[in-house]
Amino acid sequence: PAAPRINPSVLAADFVNMQADLARIAAADFAHVDVMDNHFVPNLTFGPQMVERIQATSPIPLDVHLMITDPDRWAPEYAELGAASVTFHLEAADDPVALARRLRSIGARAGVALKPGTDGESLYELFDEFDQILVMTVEPGFGGQGFMAETMPKLRALADEARRRGSDVWFQVDGGIADDTIAQAAAAGADTFVAGSAVYGATDIEAAIAGLRERARA
Numbered sequence: 001p002a003a004p005r006i007n008p009s010v011l012a013a014d015f016v017n018m019q020a021d022l023a024r025i026a027a028a029d030f031a032h033v034d035v036m037d038n039h040f041v042p043n044l045t046f047g048p049q050m051v052e053r054i055q056a057t058s059p060i061p062l063d064v065h066l067m068i069t070d071p072d073r074w075a076p077e078y079a080e081l082g083a084a085s086v087t088f089h090l091e092a093a094d095d096p097v098a099l100a101r102r103l104r105s106i107g108a109r110a111g112v113a114l115k116p117g118t119d120g121e122s123l124y125e126l127f128d129e130f131d132q133i134l135v136m137t138v139e140p141g142f143g144g145q146g147f148m149a150e151t152m153p154k155l156r157a158l159a160d161e162a163r164r165r166g167s168d169v170w171f172q173v174d175g176g177i178a179d180d181t182i183a184q185a186a187a188a189g190a191d192t193f194v195a196g197s198a199v200y201g202a203t204d205i206e207a208a209i210a211g212l213r214e215r216a217r218a
């Protein structure tokens with residue numbers, strides 16, 4: 001899908017009505033699926049068994065975001081079950097380049113995520129190894145938090161550097177993305193936008209997705 005891409009986070013869906021809540025985001029680009037292990041972040045969601053069912057049920061491809069301590073061990077499983085992209089945290093991976101290569105060899109897009117306090121410069125030499133870079137705009141772990149504008153200089157520096165090097169890596173933002181914050185993330189270089197509460201909290205989900213897309217374009 002072309003930019004701007006809107007990826008609703010099913011963390012904000014009703015977990016016991018997942019099939020219906022997936023159907024409601026059919027007009028979006030990817031379903032963003034947050035896997036949390038209660039170790040890397042202080043919250044717990046679900047693992048491969050649930051994601052496999054989401055994969056079988058979703059009308060759009062999956063964008064899996066792993067907030068887990070051992071992505072080297074677990075990330076390939078999500079690629080094998082058919083996720084279109086699998087993003088792991090740089091802070092957690094033993095060998096980020098080897099893991100990204102493994103994910104690509106299975107057929108998934110490889111993503112790497114940075115917490116708000118993690119520097120981006122170590123990725124400048126590695127743009128070719130990844131398909132997407134996720135700049136977290138909240139501390140990972142929970143939906144509904146406020147957007148951290150102080151992460152924008154890091155995003156801008158990464159996106160500028162990628163362009164300078166001729167890379168077409170995607171830049172994703174996640175956390176507090178809503179009508180009033182999405183334009184500044186787009187201006188800083190993001191092309192892919194994760195939104196949980198701004199989508200599932202809306203009365204008209206289709207209109208919310210269209211509105212976010214419109215504001216990301218402006």
Ligand code: DX5
Nearest residue numbers: 009140141143144176196197
């Ligand atoms: C938070 C998750 C996000 C979360 C975003 O750690 O990674 O994907 O669902 O939720 P909102 O859009 O409500 O900030």
Ligand code: ZN
Nearest residue numbers: 034065174194
């Ligand atoms: Zn996420």
